[in-house]
Amino acid sequence: MKGITRRILRQLALFIAVVFVVECVNSGHNVANAAIIVPQTDYMFDAEYYARTNPDIAAFYGTDFDVLLKHYVTKGKWEGRTPYANAVAFNPSNLANNEMPQVTDPTGTLIQPNQTDDIYKALFIGNSITIHPLCSYWWGSWGMAASSPEKDYVHQTVSGLQMMYPLVDYDVVGFSTWERSSVRSKILPNLDTILAKDYDLVVIQVGENIKSMKNFKEDYEILVQYIQKSVPTAKVILVGDFWRMSGRDSIKKSVADELGLDYIDISAIRNNSSYTSGIGQRVSGNDGRIHRVNDSAVAIHPNDKAMSYIADGIIQAVNRENIQIIVDEY
Secondary structure (H helix, E strand, O other), rough: OOHHHHHHHHHHHHHHHHHOOOOOOOOEEEEEOEEEEHHHOOOOOOOOOOOOHOOHHHHHHHHHHHHHHHHHHHOOHOOOOOOOOOOOOOOHHHHHOOOOOOOEEEOOOOOHHHHHHEEEEEEEEEEEOOOOOOEEEEEOOHHHHHOOOOHHHHHHHHHHHHHHEEEEEEEEEOOOHHHOOOHHHHHHHHOHHHHHHOOOEEEEEEOOOOOOOHHHHHHHHHHHHHHHHHOOOEEEEEEEEOOOOOHHHHHHHHHHHHHHHHOOOOHHHHOHHEEEEEEEEEEEOOOEEEEEEEOOOHHEEEEEEHHHHHHHHHHHHHHHHHHHHHHHHH
């Protein structure tokens, strides 16, 4: 009886925690250092290798690069085929057997391997709103236009997850390269090593830089399914468009609906100046100095308030699943 009471109280705490997202502070919870990953732009898919090692596929489809690539990202990977020499074939059982990163509790004590099931693992894949590297017009490696790292939506989401789970481990993948029409599925095999980790949550935030809707629905659906099938036990959440373009957001929403995924609709803050950074906005830099946004491309990005709006939507979606688990259990 006491065990049931404790579980109910814990789930009630999860429900209460979702109403706000706090700054990442030392609150007695531990967050492992995030791995920031930018997949190399050299495509790892080797069509010649794929045709040679899969003669049945080559006989049926031929040897065209794009045709073989599409086969791999839609079917081949999950049939145990590999995209290049020495690649590890996909095996769902490998996800649970991954070597976990070393994580310490707030006192600095190493968490033992048999305790790592308590670690909540999150992956964020996105464009410059998610992560942008240091450059001449941007002064840090976090979500562009956030005034400091802890103010971007990734860090605010992680802070919210801290309120739900005792240990949080997260990775961030800069994936704006996918938005180029000449790239798309070509770069998906580059994610295979990253997706071999058994994440509990994957957030996909891409699309704002796409200008042509030609093939966008197919490409976006392939991307989402590729990630969803690669990490089958993860909760996958799609984030809506921050910048308006006719048809783009509705396509993303339709893919979410078709695949039964949560969709974070941010249309209410789109084209709203109170949610946009703007020229002159003060932001911190990796150099420890305060800078002012002076580039129009940076200025149109979401500010701290908008980042919080996105993070709140993600946390609410995670919490809805937790509440559903309670309902199913009782």
